[in-house]
Amino acid sequence: MEAVPTKTITMRLTGIQYLAHETNLYEFEPIAGEAIPAAGPGAHIDIYLPNGMIRPYSLVHSGTDNRYTIGVKRDAAGRGGSACLHDSVKVGSVLTVGVPRNNFPLVETAEHTVLIAGGIGITPIWCMAERLKELGRSFELHYACRDRRDVAFLEKLEKLSEARIHIDVEAGNFLDLGALIDHAPANSHFYCCGPAPMLDAFEANTRDVIPAMFIWSGLLLSKKSRARGALSSCSRNRAANL
Ligand SMILES: Cc1cc2nc3c(=O)[nH]c(=O)nc-3n(C[C@H](O)[C@H](O)[C@H](O)COP(=O)(O)OP(=O)(O)OC[C@H]3O[C@@H](n4cnc5c(N)ncnc54)[C@H](O)[C@@H]3O)c2cc1C
Structure with a gap:
């Protein structure tokens, strides 16, 4: 699924952390320190990659601390989106990020x-x-x-x-x-x-x-x-x- 164009934020990749085999956590913060929209669990953001691809990733943290964190698995069978993030994007890289959207919202009041x-x-x-x-x-x-x-x-x-x-x-x-x-x-x-x-x-x-x-x-x-x-x-x- 290609991402749908949406409102975007310019963000810096401020951290990469090992999460599991071929899977990293990527942390993004707004370059100017401006407030970014928070989102509930289940929300995702679109990452505009340097190779021109746009890929959606679920938020691991929901942006309440003015950063977005995603966990990305390298997909060897993919067309290159996850590989680009793993291989070409470094701490300090500035990327365009879509504001969160939530197609998988959590009901917080369930028994x-x-x-x-x-x-x-x-x-x-x-x-x-x-x-x-x-x-x-x-x-x-x-x-x-x-x-x-x-x-x-x-x-x-x-x-x-x-x-x-x-x-x-x-x-x-x-x-x-x-x-x-x-x-x-x-x-x-x-x-x-x-x-x-x-x-x-x-x-x-x-x-x-x-x-x-x-x-x-x-x-x-x-x-x-x-x-x-x-x-x-x-x-x-x-x-x-x-
Ligand atoms: C809402 C949402 C949230 C997501 N959250 C996460 C997340 O938190 N973490 C994460 O790692 N990923 C997540 N994904 C998946 C992510 O967006 C990417 O699809 C993934 O990183 C692979 O990207 P890619 O460009 O490497 O592969 P893609 O090109 O997107 O390909 C993915 C898979 O599609 C199949 N495929 C691609 N092209 C073809 C073709 N021509 N013929 C047949 N099959 C094909 C292959 O099986 C391939 O492995 C999410 C996707 C959505 C929609």
Whole structure:
């Protein structure tokens, strides 16, 4: 999915930090120190890359401290957006950044929230978990990765009592979405962000227990790229569209 032109801010890349295998955190601050718009969990920003590509990335922090932080996985099969960020953009680089937009908003008042992430899909989900923790809300976080080296925020997750990490190669299977959805308390809200097979499993399992009109999902990548990742969420309580 190519990004849609939107209002932009000129920002400096002020920090790059290792997050997981082939995945870095990138921190941006406005060059003139001006106030930047904050956004809720689930929001994303468009990064205008030096190679002319524009790529959307979920905010890991929602901009409340006047900076935007994103986590980007290098996609060897991609057309060069993530590779450009990993290989060509350095601390100090000045880039154009779109103001945040939110197609994956978090309901902060749910009785209970089930957060499900796979791979790099953790970025908006982590932001949601931090927010729910801050609010003292009831939630659980299930995070699946193929390999332990792919796990982002590992140290923080290990300290988060609500978090469960599933490593496919260690467990010998995929995360059982059906079981965790079945065991969720009534009136739970569900959010899922991960690769397409996980999203398909999520939709198949929620479809059986939640009326179709209350399931909402957003295809945030094109059909071609859906083989790699998509975002989806649903709720027993409301209908919404991404
Ligand atoms: C709202 C939103 C939030 C996102 N948040 C994040 C995030 O937090 N972190 C993150 O790492 N990524 C995120 N992404 C994905 C990100 O925008 C980029 O798509 C990703 O970094 C790959 O960029 P790329 O240019 O390397 O690959 P792209 O060119 O975007 O390709 C991505 C994938 O699409 C497929 N593809 C591309 N071209 C073709 C083709 N011609 N034929 C068949 N398949 C093709 C390939 O499977 C490829 O791996 C998000 C996407 C959206 C829409």
